[in-house]
Structure formats: structure tokens, C-alpha cells
Amino acid sequence: MNDTILTCSLDFPRVSPGSAASYVRMIERLLEHVNGQLKTNPGIDGLIGCNPLNLMRTVQQNHASFMSTIITLNSVELLIRTVPWMYRAYHARGFTYDYFFVELIAWQIAVAECFDQPDQKTEIMSVYKWLAEHHEDLIKLSLTGAAPSFSVRDEADEMRQVFLLLLLEGDSYGCLRLVEQSIRTADDLRHFYLHVIWPAMCAIGQQWEYNRISVAEEHLATAIVGRVMAGLYPMISLCGVTCGKVVVSAGPNEFHEVGARMVADFMEMDGWDVTYLGANVPANVLLDILRIQKPFILALSIATVFNLGNGQELIRIVKEDPETRDIKLMVGGLAFKDMPHLWKEIGADGYAADAHSATLLSKEWWSERGYA
Ligand code: B12
Numbered sequence: 001m002n003d004t005i006l007t008c009s010l011d012f013p014r015v016s017p018g019s020a021a022s023y024v025r026m027i028e029r030l031l032e033h034v035n036g037q038l039k040t041n042p043g044i045d046g047l048i049g050c051n052p053l054n055l056m057r058t059v060q061q062n063h064a065s066f067m068s069t070i071i072t073l074n075s076v077e078l079l080i081r082t083v084p085w086m087y088r089a090y091h092a093r094g095f096t097y098d099y100f101f102v103e104l105i106a107w108q109i110a111v112a113e114c115f116d117q118p119d120q121k122t123e124i125m126s127v128y129k130w131l132a133e134h135h136e137d138l139i140k141l142s143l144t145g146a147a148p149s150f151s152v153r154d155e156a157d158e159m160r161q162v163f164l165l166l167l168l169e170g171d172s173y174g175c176l177r178l179v180e181q182s183i184r185t186a187d188d189l190r191h192f193y194l195h196v197i198w199p200a201m202c203a204i205g206q207q208w209e210y211n212r213i214s215v216a217e218e219h220l221a222t223a224i225v226g227r228v229m230a231g232l233y234p235m236i237s238l239c240g241v242t243c244g245k246v247v248v249s250a251g252p253n254e255f256h257e258v259g260a261r262m263v264a265d266f267m268e269m270d271g272w273d274v275t276y277l278g279a280n281v282p283a284n285v286l287l288d289i290l291r292i293q294k295p296f297i298l299a300l301s302i303a304t305v306f307n308l309g310n311g312q313e314l315i316r317i318v319k320e321d322p323e324t325r326d327i328k329l330m331v332g333g334l335a336f337k338d339m340p341h342l343w344k345e346i347g348a349d350g351y352a353a354d355a356h357s358a359t360l361l362s363k364e365w366w367s368e369r370g371y372a
Contacts, residue, residue: 012076013126033110049094065306087142092211242271244296249277256303266355312346
């Protein structure tokens with residue numbers, strides 16, 4: 001982190017667990033209040049760059065979700081990583097910087113009117129005052145890109161460049177042909193996943209963030225990657241089972257599934273008996289599956305900061321249920337990037353940064369339990 005970030009973060013107010021819980025409990029009411037204020041603001045069209053009000057509501061919904069997580073975890077790091085991203089992504093879509101300031105004032109008014117307990121009101125208010133006071137710093141961070149990014153190291157891998165271009169052109173046939181020509185062994189496949197697909201998808205995300213491609217194009221790229229991975233799966237499923245059961249899933253409300261699928265494939269190649277569930281699995285349904293399957297590990301993927309709270313709640317449920325509490329809980333995904341201690345705070349047993357590291361940690365746990 002650079003100096004601006006460090007200076008900004010020093011005076012970030014701490015919120016007590018009681019006030020954080022009240023904020024989370026009251027979030028829908030606060031949101032309604034804020035949306036009501038913004039909707040009737042006479043300058044709103046200009047502030048949101050003439051975007052539909054629905055997009056503004058989505059921005060507010062995201063704000064509410066990530067602020068709930070930030071306040072609950074008391075994490076200024078998470079805030080400094082998320083708010084500049086929010087400014088950047090929605091400014092690129094026409095929202096003015098003034099909009100974000102007006103929004104922060106609207107949250108202060110909502111907090112003042114909705115909270116009854118004076119000490120809780122003061123604590124939450126001080127967070128919003130801090131955000132408003134650091135508005136200019138946060139703009140600077142969003143412009144310089146100094147806050148941690150959502151990309152992996154940009155390696156000069158020629159295949160990655162070609163694959164990315166094909167994804168941006170929506171050329172699924174070209175992608176499949178590239179794979180057919182270049183992947184012969186399990187190691188080729190591992191390299192392709194980690195050094196071609198992963199960084200290429202991060203680059204797709206960056207294009208979305210700067211409003212250079214649409215959500216539809218983001219979907220198209222993911223759909224092509226899905227076809228490519230499905231095409232490679234027969235190579236993976238030929239590896240025999242030598243270890244225990246693993247359930248791999250994206251968390252509740254988590255629509256990003258490629259990372260989880262990559263982990264599932266790597267684990268399967270490493271001899272695990274894998275059940276891969278895909279995206280957005282509700283907590284109660286996941287719990288049912290865990291009770292039936294009794295896996296050794298649950299590998300949970302969380303990409304968006306907004307979904308950390310859902311992940312934390314799911315982990316709490318799994319850890320409290322007598323039938324599932326012994327399952328080793330590994331987390332990973334973009335939401336944890338550059339925040340190596342976050343996994344502990346949300347109650348997991350471990351974290352791995354990528355699919356290969358996930359297999360190493362799993363094997364470590366497996367031998368700790370006394371298995372070969
Ligand atoms: C494709 C995509 C989508 C697709 C997902 C479709 C699908 N079926 O998966 C769609 C269009 C649905 C989508 C939606 C959204 N997205 Co999106 N999306 C992406 C994108 C471009 C690629 C994701 C991906 O496939 N990455 C490739 C995989 C391999 O990487 P990975 O998941 O990080 O996995 C690696 C590691 O993290 C790790 N790992 C992953 N999971 C696990 C689990 C365990 C247990 C372990 C050990 C390791 C591990 O292993 C993998 C490497 O080996 C990312 C950009 C990015 N940087 O990733 C944005 C991104 C994640 N999306 C973003 C956003 C904002 C959204 C939306 C809110 C808005 C939107 N774009 O419409 C919604 C949120 C929906 C929701 N509720 O989840 C932001 C998140 C920013 C933030 N502050 O959190 C990103 C970073 C884009 C950006 N640069 O702004 N998105």
C-alpha cells in the first residue's frame with residue numbers, strides 16, 4: 001500500500017460489535033431511506049450521468065452489502081480496496097464524483113433518523129463522516145489505481161495474449177482450436193488454467209471495470225471458458241481417486257464460478273473425490289449436501305467483497321452443526337486477494353491463493369489427519 005492509503009487509514013473509526021450488528025439489522029430500512037432521498041434530489045439525473053435509477057439502486061445495494069462486511073470486520077483495508085474500485089467502475093459509467101459525496105451525506109441523514117441508541121448512532125455516523133472527509137483521497141486512489149487491484153501478475157505469456165484476444169472477439173471456435181493444439185499433458189492443462197485462463201479473465205474484468213466491454217461480453221467470455229474447461233474435463237476425470245471427498249462450491253449469491261471450477265478440477269487431478277456445485281449455492285441447501293456427503297473438505301469460493309458476509313454466515317452455520325462441524329473449511333477467491341488474514345476473521349480453517357495451492361493445503365490437512 002502506498003503512503004496516501006496508510007495516512008488515510010490511520011484515523012479510521014472502530015465500530016463495536018453491537019453497533020455493527022444494529023447496522024446490519026437495519027440495512028434495508030437505511031437503504032430505503034437513502035434511495036428515497038436520492039430519488040427526490042432535483043439534480044439526480046446529472047449526478048448519475050442520466051443512467052436509469054435502477055443502476056443507482058444497484059450501486060446502493062452493493063454499498064450496503066460491502067459496508068455491512070467492512071463495519072462487521074472493522075476492516076479499513078477492505079474499505080480502501082472497495083470504495084476506490086466503486087468510484088472507478090461507476091464513474092466510468094457516467095456517475096459523477098459528486099454523486100458519491102451526495103450519497104455519503106444521504107447515508108448520514110439515514111443513520112441519524114433510523115438509529116435510536118445515541119452511542120450506536122455516533123459510531124456508525126463517524127464511519128460515514130470519515131468517508132465524506134476522505135472523499136478526495138478516495139477519488140485520487142480510484143484514479144491512480146494505487147489501491148490493490150483485481151488482477152494477477154501480468155505475465156508475458158504469448159498464449160494468454162492470443163486467448164484474451166479470442167475471448168474479446170467472442171471466438172469460441174478459435175479458443176477451442178488453440179486448446180486442442182497446445183494441451184497434451186496434465187501439466188499443460190495446469191499451466192493453461194493458471195497462466196492463461198486466470199489472467200485472461202482478470203483482464204476481461206478490467207475491461208468491464210473501465211466500461212470498455214458490457215456485462216454481455218463478460219458473460220460471453222465466461223461461456224467460452226466454460227466450454228473450453230468442459231472440453232478438457234475428460235483429461236481430468238481419468239485421474240484415479242486416492243484421497244477423500246471434497247465439496248467445491250461458490251458461496252451464497254456468488255455468481256462467479258470459474259475459480260471454484262478450477263479448484264475442483266485441480267483437486268480431482270490430485271486424486272480427490274470431488275463434488276462440484278457451481279455458483280450461488282444457498283446456505284441451507286449446501287448444509288444439506290454436506291450432511292449427506294460428509295466430505296473431508298468444503299472448498300468455498302468468494303469473489304465479490306459484497307458476498308463475504310454471506311460466506312461468513314455460511315461458515316458459522318457449518319461450524320455450529322454437529323453433523324458438519326468437523327469438515328475442514330478452506331476458502332479462496334478474489335475477495336481474499338491481498339488480504340491474507342481475512343480468512344481467519346470469517347471463521348475458515350485455511351485459505352489458498354490459487355487452485356494449485358489449494359491442492360497443497362488439502363494434502364497437508366489429509367496427512368495431519370493421519371492419512372497417507
Ligand atoms: C466473469 C465475471 C463475471 C460473470 C461471472 C459468470 C460466471 N458464471 O462465473 C458475471 C457477468 C455473472 C459477473 C457478475 C458480477 N461481477 Co464479475 N467478474 C467476472 C470476471 C471478469 C472474471 C471472473 C473469473 O472467472 N475469474 C477467473 C478465475 C479463475 O479467477 P478467480 O475466481 O479469482 O479464481 C482464482 C483464485 O481466486 C483461486 N480461487 C477461486 N476460488 C477459490 C476457492 C478456494 C477454496 C480456493 C482455495 C481458491 C480459489 O483460484 C483461482 C486460480 O487458480 C471478474 C474479474 C476478475 N478479476 O476475476 C469480474 C469481477 C469479479 N466482477 C465484479 C463485479 C463487480 C461483478 C458484479 C457485481 C457486477 C457485474 N459485473 O455485473 C456482478 C456480481 C454478481 C454476483 N452476485 O456475484 C468485480 C468485483 C469487484 C469487487 N469489488 O469485488 C470484478 C473483479 C470485475 C472488476 N475488475 O471490477 N462477473
